[in-house]
Amino acid sequence: MLARGIAFSAPRAPFQGIEYELSPAPHEVIVQVAGCGLCHTDVGFYFGDVAPRAKLPLVLGHEISGTVVGAGARFESLIGTRVIVPAVMPCGDCPHCRAGYENTCTRQFMPGNDGHGGFATHICVPGRYVAPLPADLGPYSLPELSVIADAVTTPYQSVLRSGLRRGDVAIVVGAGGIGTYGVQIAAAFGARVLAIDIDDAKLARLRDFGAAATFNSRGHDLKTARAAVRKLAAGAGWPDFGWKIFEMSGSAAGQELAFGLIPPSGTLAVVGFTLARLELRLSNLMALDATCFGNWGCAPRHYPEVIRMVLDGRINLKPFIQTHPLSRIQPLFEQAHHGGLPQRAILVPQPQEQP
Ligand SMILES: [Zn+2]
Ligand SMILES: [Zn+2]
The missing domain is CATH 3.40.50.720 (NAD(P)-binding Rossmann-like Domain)
Structure with missing residues (x-):
């Protein structure tokens, strides 16, 4: 499957559209991105304060919601499911993971850091930890729930x-x-x-x-x-x-x-x-x-309870978020860098951005 993302090739270099092939391994799924939150960490990567682990050009973004549209053999049953993609996904099998220290898993995958992230039409991630959403999203749209990953x-x-x-x-x-x-x-x-x-x-x-x-x-x-x-x-x-x-x-x-x-x-x-x-x-x-x-990230096993807390109103997202078209990424990064975003920006791929 072809994905289209907005990448940067050097710190502060203008964002540019890139296309890349995604083919899920048996343990992976392809999520069509509904929305991806813009985090302080992305701003740090883009402006060169910290280097991402993957080589550039890289598509940033690790607060992702979307729908599973493709899957390797082990996760075909997830196709059609709306999910939150955890910001940090442990491998589940290394000594850290087996000892219950999954947050420091040495083979963890963080979208937009270890590989292409969510400022894109699609993303390929391990299927094991994506967090399914219920049918009723209450007052929220699917893109708005993206900030559950990481920010919440x-x-x-x-x-x-x-x-x-x-x-x-x-x-x-x-x-x-x-x-x-x-x-x-x-x-x-x-x-x-x-x-x-x-x-x-x-x-x-x-x-x-x-x-x-x-x-x-x-x-x-x-x-x-x-x-x-x-x-x-x-x-x-x-x-x-x-x-x-x-x-x-x-x-x-x-x-x-x-x-x-x-x-x-x-x-x-x-x-x-x-x-x-x-x-x-x-x-x-x-x-x-x-x-x-x-505290580094959040173990995927806690995601279902956080999703419940958001959907039953114990945690309110609405006053603190705003959606924007993905094409606005450049000015939004500049604004975020100057502390000028009163709400967390959620970037939403538009139909014309699909490959
Ligand atoms: Zn973050
Ligand atoms: Zn591990």
């Missing part, structure tokens, strides 16, 4: 791993593409959620979607920000220990603040990514009996 599942896994319980205090640093869902998911788990960002508009929006309190850290140094957050928590009658803190800004300032906020028996989840380095006193973790962990 990644914060879900981090909340799960933090051991968050009903009544806990959750602090989400960074109210952007991932943080908006981190806030909603923590609230759905029964937490009292504080959202922190440097953008009042983003914070205001989250008060209707799970944030019990918000704090704008712009203009604060670590000391004044920490004092303000402690005062806010005390005023709300929240405990001053055991906070679950989720760093989702992927910025040095956000990481510094998140680490600085760790209280006794606290937990810090590092979910956002930055190349910046920080100077930290790690012994704070020891002195506070605290926990810190990192």
Whole structure:
């Protein structure tokens, strides 16, 4: 089957249409792409901050929804099924996978990183982990659900791993593409959620979607920000220990603040990514009996529960997404690079882009 994608051949080089043949191996399926979300990671690849693992030219995009239209022998029964393609797919058979560490599988496949991704008409992926959707998508179109891969599942896994319980205090640093869902998911788990960002508009929006309190850290140094957050928590009658803190800004300032906020028996989840380095006193973790962990993607086995949470309304995508024709990819990447996209952009291949 012929696929048509929009690829880049060098950092910052203009995107160009390319055509390539897809023929599924017995364990693979071909998904006709309905929509593909534009993630911060794609922007990092395109602008040369990080190199993708596959050679260029490469079609980016790893937040994919679509319909299975072709399959190798093992997955023919999936043809016609509407699916979410997990952003990171482990092999399922290596020592990491067998030990239950599938997120660090050394043979994992991430579309738009290990091979051509979702800014295309079709994609070829392992059939084992695509997550089927039910017949009723509620208020959503199939393209809109693409952001479940990565943007929604990644914060879900981090909340799960933090051991968050009903009544806990959750602090989400960074109210952007991932943080908006981190806030909603923590609230759905029964937490009292504080959202922190440097953008009042983003914070205001989250008060209707799970944030019990918000704090704008712009203009604060670590000391004044920490004092303000402690005062806010005390005023709300929240405990001053055991906070679950989720760093989702992927910025040095956000990481510094998140680490600085760790209280006794606290937990810090590092979910956002930055190349910046920080100077930290790690012994704070020891002195506070605290926990810190990192989170890479989300294991495919969690996708069905996240799909349920979106379709039953516990997680709302609508205010935070906008669909665009795939042909708008160039200006959207430029806009995303300058932080000018108020909603996550979902790129939708148009009928005329089919080969
Ligand atoms: Zn991503
Ligand atoms: Zn593996």
